Amino acid sequence: MNSKLAAIAVSLLLLSSCAPNATPTTSTTTASVQTNDTKLLNGSWRLISLNGKAVSSADVSRTPQLTFQVAEQRVNGFTGCNRVFGGATATATHLTFQHLGSTRMACAEENLEQPFLAALSDTTLAYQVTSTQLTLLKENQPVLVFTRTKAE
Numbered sequence: 001m002n003s004k005l006a007a008i009a010v011s012l013l014l015l016s017s018c019a020p021n022a023t024p025t026t027s028t029t030t031a032s033v034q035t036n037d038t039k040l041l042n043g044s045w046r047l048i049s050l051n052g053k054a055v056s057s058a059d060v061s062r063t064p065q066l067t068f069q070v071a072e073q074r075v076n077g078f079t080g081c082n083r084v085f086g087g088a089t090a091t092a093t094h095l096t097f098q099h100l101g102s103t104r105m106a107c108a109e110e111n112l113e114q115p116f117l118a119a120l121s122d123t124t125l126a127y128q129v130t131s132t133q134l135t136l137l138k139e140n141q142p143v144l145v146f147t148r149t150k151a152e
Contacts, residue, residue: 034128041068043152048145064079064112068088070088074086074087083102087100090127098123122143
């Protein structure tokens with residue numbers, strides 16, 4: 001009986017050695033990366049959503065706005081109370097803000113200035129742009145959504 005078990009074991013060993021070597025397969029999944037035409041950024045954009053909440057357009061003159069000049073790597077705009085200005089560099093997937101500054105006028109009424117500047121303070125944000133809408137994303141979540149007001 002032991003010889004039968006030994007014969008079966010040897011047979012199984014021989015059969016397994018004849019089987020083709022299985023090579024482990026690895027699958028790499030890369031996230032789809034949106035590529036943008038950076039020239040579409042040129043022009044003025046009015047804020048319509050901040051951190052997932054719609055921005056009231058009751059008084060458009062008090063709504064935060066940004067104007068990009070891609071070739072000059074510049075951005076300027078309005079926070080709802082003060083002017084904002086600085087550098088902005090665009091790649092096909094990200095916007096990098098540098099040396100943002102703003103005027104410091106006192107504002108009597110409640111406005112979006114602080115949350116707007118806080119969102120812009122994340123110096124590098126992913127973005128998606130079309131001819132009519134600009135979305136700035138942090139960790140794939142929209143933080144600022146703009147609508148075009150004027151193209152350049």
